[in-house]
Amino acid sequence: MVQATLCLFPLLTVVQVYCSPFASPKMHMHEKRSGIPAEFIAMGAAAPNETLSLRVALIQGKFSGLEESLYAVSTPSSPSYGKFLTKEEVEAFVTPSDAATSAVQAWIKSHNLNVAAVSPAGDWFSLDVTVQQANELLSADFKTYQHHDTNLTAVRTLSYSLPAELQPHIAFVHPTVSFPRTLSRASHRGFRQLPNLFVPGAVGHNKKNGTAPDSCEQQVTPVCLQDLYNIPRTPANQKNNSIAVTGFLNEYANEADLSEFLIKFRPDMPADTTFTFESINGGVNPQGSGTAGGEANLDVQYTVGLSTGVPVQFISEDPNGEKGILDDFLATVQFLLNEPTTPNVVTTSYGLSETSDEESVPLLINICNAFAQLGARGTTVLFASGDGGVAGYSDDCGSDSNFSPSFPSSCPFVTSVGSTTGIKQEQAASFSSGGFSNIFPRPSYQEKAVSNYLDSLGDTYSGRFNASGRAFPDVSALGIGLQIVANGSIEAIGGTSASSPIWASIVGLLNDELIGKGMPVVGFLNPLIYEHPEALKDITLGSNPGCGSDGFSAAIVPGYDPVTGMGSPRYDRLRAVLGLDES
Structure with a gap:
């Protein structure tokens, strides 16, 4: 399985299901950046009622198995060469565990928010929230930033937190600390x-x-x-x-x-x-x-x-x-x-x-x-x-x-x-x-x-x-x-x-x-x-x-x-x- 060199905050080793809508979970920092990219400038706090489309990337269930299967069907000397996987077989490898899905859904619903799966395997959830709701959900501080060259704006936070018991289930929430990576025709050097x-x-x-x-x-x-x-x-x-x-x-x-x-x-x-x-x-x-x-x-x-x-x-x-x-x-x-x-x-x-x-x-x-x-x-x-x-x-x-x-x-x-x-x-x-x-x-x-x-x-x-x-x-x-x-x-x-x-x-x-x-x-x-x-x-x-x-x-x-x-x-x-x- 591909591993990142970026160090995220440690995950708990014991998986707990978050199920009580009345609990006040202990929040742990999940991602944090030291500052904004050089090409952006801060414009101030984002409007509390501005809508954000957040996506939650869940930990994929058995990606290592998918990787093994990919090499098996792609290597000419393998007995499985050319025996490609079906859509359903691929999705089975990356579908999160039932415990992860239930825990993340319960957490989101406890904030009176609606959640929907946006990927066939259910490894991505989406929710539309206001800036105020996002700040409360993630213990974040979303602000508006503007790109120097394009003048495009982005609402981002420099850090966010998750309930400790959910960190083993969630890879990351996007867009939060990751700023837009833009290309223009002038800087697209492939042309x-x-x-x-x-x-x-x-x-x-x-x-x-x-x-x-x-x-x-x-x-x-x-x-x-x-x-x-x-x-x-x-x-x-x-x-x-x-x-x-x-x-x-x-x-x-x-x-x-x-x-x-x-x-x-x-x-x-x-x-x-x-x-x-x-x-x-x-x-x-x-x-x-x-x-x-x-x-x-x-x-x-x-x-x-x-x-x-x-x-x-x-x-x-x-x-x-x-x-x-x-x-x-x-x-x-x-x-x-x-x-x-x-x-x-x-x-x-x-x-x-x-x-x-x-x-x-x-x-x-x-x-x-x-x-x-x-x-x-x-x-x-x-x-x-x-x-x-x-x-x-x-x-x-x-x-x-x-x-x-x-x-x-x-x-x-x-x-x-x-x-x-x-x-x-x-x-x-x-x-x-x-x-x-x-x-x-x-x-x-x-x-x-x-x-x-x-x-x-x-x-x-x-x-x-x-x-x-x-x-x-x-x-x-x-x-x-x-x-x-x-x-x-x-x-x-x-x-x-x-x-x-x-x-x-x-x-x-x-x-x-x-x-x-x-x-x-x-x-x-x-x-x-x-x-x-x-x-x-x-x-x-x-x-x-x-x-x-x-x-x-x-x-x-x-x-x-x-x-x-x-x-x-x-x-x-x-x-x-x-x-x-x-x-």
Whole structure:
């Protein structure tokens, strides 16, 4: 089970059921922060009658069992490989104990408040309360805070308490001490607009296996990727296959731009090939002139345009981003887990610094564990690793110049995707974020590969990263010079946010073949790629500078490196290790 490095207040070892509505429970501090984040200012006490939507995260019953099952169904050498869990089986692992559920409900009802389960497994409760009620319930002091740059406000407390007998049952209450973690397009470094280098007509195929036309050195199109990575052009035909693309921060995927993209770069595909749309918490996808987002267009165009026939869904959540990106991630994964069938692949091109706000660590762990639930049900979860080299999503590594890992890439239950550049000699892109988590320990599936790299690294950068942490990225793909259409014009885009959709498309096409042969889909990808490094092309050139350093090098030793992971894809090799050549 994933453990936090953040120290919460000690829990009682004896579980007691809180059942008396008239008792005056002894309150114990549960979480506390020393001050507010630097980007916020205090505006004063929150209005007593202002409504807050609080969520209570209960301790999950048997998460360690879920983790074991995830690895069992995802590891090719396991006898349980491909035997994914049902929705009900996953929920059974994370459902809190009956004692926990009863005790927490009784406590809330004793304050004359209504409570509702907001997750299928009942590990999250929600309640709408006034600020005054929240202060009384949690012995808290909620105030209003404003973000310097966005002017968005948040009602938060610097500490809160729980009845002592409930602390063994409750992981945390949110939002309380965790402030919104925001991203804007300017600071979202996974999106890098480059000068347009497109030359009309330079989209022809190179018939030599594993190579691409010289024009692809300057401008990357779907054809370039098909040639370099041996991606098939034959249309997929399994209707129960799917790729989900997530969208945040007012980023919208434009259907007209997609059609123009296909006309220019995939003329062999029907120009009316499109995607479906799913809204979460008021998410929208307007199609008016000038509304297209470069990020959303990139993600959709390089899934629809590269996975050739695999159904693609665009999911939009919280258009204003007022709750913060962590809440957006949580809402999205809870929505997917609530569905009777999850997408076979989910790709996300957003992230944030892992530990810029330590009080968010319990929420990060909860989100990470939710990704494990998706993986256990057979979903491949992909995240762009970030575009700041060893600085991750941070613009400032701090006075100690320690490297800054990215989340969710640091979660051991997702596949983190870095970037490469170059066609004739593929090498690490200098912006490709990679490193080691300060929260999540190194998972067993990458122990051998990562230890080999660390042994060769020696004392270099000693003390600037957590050598025992989960290493990322896991894989990589081209991330410079990808051609897209945005608001009717061709643009060149770069970043790890370009690389993640490429991997999503490859896995989507592999799934199409697997489903067609009655075989299980890929699911959680990491155990397979670390067990079968021959399925990828090892990248041995380049590094990811940042934080006043040259960053990690891909050239130190063959195999894993925290710049490009295990390497870039080769469709035919992946196909072989999945047993598709034998069936």
